[in-house]
Amino acid sequence: MTPRESYDQFVIRLRQHADLAAALRLMEWDQETFMPAGILESRARQIGALAALVHERQTDPRFLALVDDLAARAAELDPEQQVDVRETAWRLGRERRLDTALVRARSELHAQARGVWIEARRVDDFAVLAPFLQRIVDMERRVAGTIDPSRPAYDVLLEEYEPGMSAAAIAPLFEGLRAGLRPLVDRLRARLERAPLSSGALCGDFALDAQRHFNRIVAEQLGFDFTRGRLDEAVHPFSTTIGEDVRLTTRYDPHDLRYGLYATIHETGHGLYEQGLDRHAWGTPRGHACSFGIHESQSRLWENQVGRSAGCWRHLLPLARQFFPQLANTSLDAVLLAVNDARPSLIRTEADEVTYNLHIILRFELEQGLVDGRVAVGDLPSVWRERMQQDLGLVPQTDRDGVLQDVHWASGAIGYFPTYTLGNIYAAQLMSAAEAALADLDEQLASGDFGALLHWLREHIHRCGQRERAPELIRRATGSLPTPGPLLTHLDRKLAVLERA
């Protein structure tokens, strides 16, 4: 076969895999949204069967041979084709090293530990989870060593989520961020000591049907295409893509408008990215999201940079009043205080923009320590308490409010946490670059016109797929490699508003 013929064959196979993966995504989505409770076990089995099949197809020897052949003849391909071959070969290079027995043992361990985590939280006792967490750490070390024994295990794990990144590259970024956050947290504490923040403007009674309608319109106005997607409800909001069908979920609090709205805007950010991927390249790396960090940058940009801004609320507040007449006399300033409320807290998912990244940096350092042996599983609760005291001046009284709060490690996701803060860093850089590129962006947002910003993101991020890895993608979009400066500037401005209130 000519390289062109081989490449065409290769794309046909990639797309077959993508079509099967779409069925898997739909089963997972359904499980979190509409599936009746009594059939959990059979659904788990169906998902297992299909996942095994997709894995089998992806690591089928004939397909691997095709990819190897293309990789060896990459020079004969055009640059676009090279991207697809390079990224597919890279990912398969990881997967093919793990034999089926190891893959199965790993996923069984994750499923089991996830159940134990639920129980450990119920009885509020980390000791229940500890032996399983130890097994997970051992397993992940083994997986990393099998994939690439020549590199630090943590980096191998991290690249599952953020290819092209390493602990050594992240550490100075996070250090700079932490150094910049310290004085901000001190200022926040001083502000809170002076007087309580009046942040209740969006609390009250908000009928669920009105919230559903309002949230749908917001997602639509931000640019989400409902002819190729949905917005439903789930206990833990998430989004997924079934082929080219992007499904968002949110969750409403009848007494707090913020809860559902920011979940919706966050997931809409993920959804806009997915809907903005190059449709002509579907099923290939060029038509696939770049990394978890870049994905999170899109959700965070819309949620925090746009959705909590004064410009955006100049548009949103009149819209919200159409659905919730009780907001008729609520001022823009009061709403901005409500959506930018900040205070040190114990729980990551409830943290504000100022303190959120300190929760992540803590986890990033602890999980590195777990993998390289500097931190013992048994010491996690005490180390956690020390670090929380140091960073946020708070000490969890229970494991549930401390080391047991997140499911990630118990699900085997080690190396995932840093992508949250990378997303925040990227988002601030992107917003800063977009503001520089687009005249009067704040005025555009205030008039409900999100199109220019979305277009800019489409061009600089969405359409790029996996042509570059995250650091290079950010550099091309913003003129600078990842750096915490714009995020710190953004947070400093937020804090100044709180200080004036």
Add this chain to the structure above:
Amino acid sequence: MTPRESYDQFVIRLRQHADLAAALRLMEWDQETFMPAGILESRARQIGALAALVHERQTDPRFLALVDDLAARAAELDPEQQVDVRETAWRLGRERRLDTALVRARSELHAQARGVWIEARRVDDFAVLAPFLQRIVDMERRVAGTIDPSRPAYDVLLEEYEPGMSAAAIAPLFEGLRAGLRPLVDRLRARLERAPLSSGALCGDFALDAQRHFNRIVAEQLGFDFTRGRLDEAVHPFSTTIGEDVRLTTRYDPHDLRYGLYATIHETGHGLYEQGLDRHAWGTPRGHACSFGIHESQSRLWENQVGRSAGCWRHLLPLARQFFPQLANTSLDAVLLAVNDARPSLIRTEADEVTYNLHIILRFELEQGLVDGRVAVGDLPSVWRERMQQDLGLVPQTDRDGVLQDVHWASGAIGYFPTYTLGNIYAAQLMSAAEAALADLDEQLASGDFGALLHWLREHIHRCGQRERAPELIRRATGSLPTPGPLLTHLDRKLAVLERA
């Protein structure tokens, strides 16, 4: 391998196929319920990919060899195991004869003709569909000849839906039914000439949310288990089973309570059958519905025999009044007239119980004629008109109200129609047998107690799976092979009520 070991292997494979088929069912369900409109094409492709895969697995040479081996050693298996091997071998015996190219050509033709059917209906011109229908008839003849050249082509096609049945077995049943229906239709006409039926008791304004709530409670009271199923809405109500998760759909008319209610009860009947199958035998023929006709008997039994009865409405009317206060002064007699309204009509799906089967018998005879060449495709509209005049005294003025009204033939489903009337025949026999077996069934229904009837059906139909084919299953449950007598008795009673009104 011992026969036992082979059998165990065989069941593992069957269940793997069932798990993959579940994903396929979910994609189809989603397409009809929640899928956004703009992604139809990619969904069709995903369904195609998964369907091809399921077919590939089912006809995998190693699996076929396993089944052949078991079939050859069937005498060494226990009777339960023999059922699974016999039925699987029988179905595979059909599928394996069709090579992949033929399967693909056939399904492409069906998809294409379905699109043409929509267009032919839009322009109301059978000539648009005719060439495609001719190709479908030719294709189905070829398929039948490939599966079994020794038998009449129509019988081979029919057995796809009703194994163990043949045109020769059905013809006398349907002839007897038609002979019995003629005087009933004459009586109905006479009744309608005397005075219009006052059948508007359940027409008015019925809020959709109240209808949703009411219908869900009805399904639940009939015995549908919502922890293993759902009730949603679809343009064309249907039900499907995803593993052990049974999903019903219905469709509400805001001005007529009957529309949604009888769609719900009908689909609940299908759903109760699926939920009553032997769960320990899931994935095998013993845990699978017997035939399309038996399936339809379950929906029809609950819809017509139970749901339109005086006993049932003694319970339903007070329940309905809780949701629809406007029914406070509506009498039971008025409701019974409304739900048993009958009049000759052109459209099968709108036909009443008395005339419905005449629509089916017409189609049964025409499709046999198409397959054996006695009826030319081009003559269908005129033959249709003649027969409608003869049977119902009505002549469609358009193809849309005549030969173009059903999608079945254009979808390649030839041999499917008789299962509707077989279902009605079986349902009347089963209800008659249940009434004989259960003391005071009418009183039980009147008190909202559907449990004894459901239990009887579970025992005599649901739990049996494919242990017997439909005629034998009916004989064991009712003491008589399929016969139109009980259905005619049932319709005679219905008519007597109308005649008294």
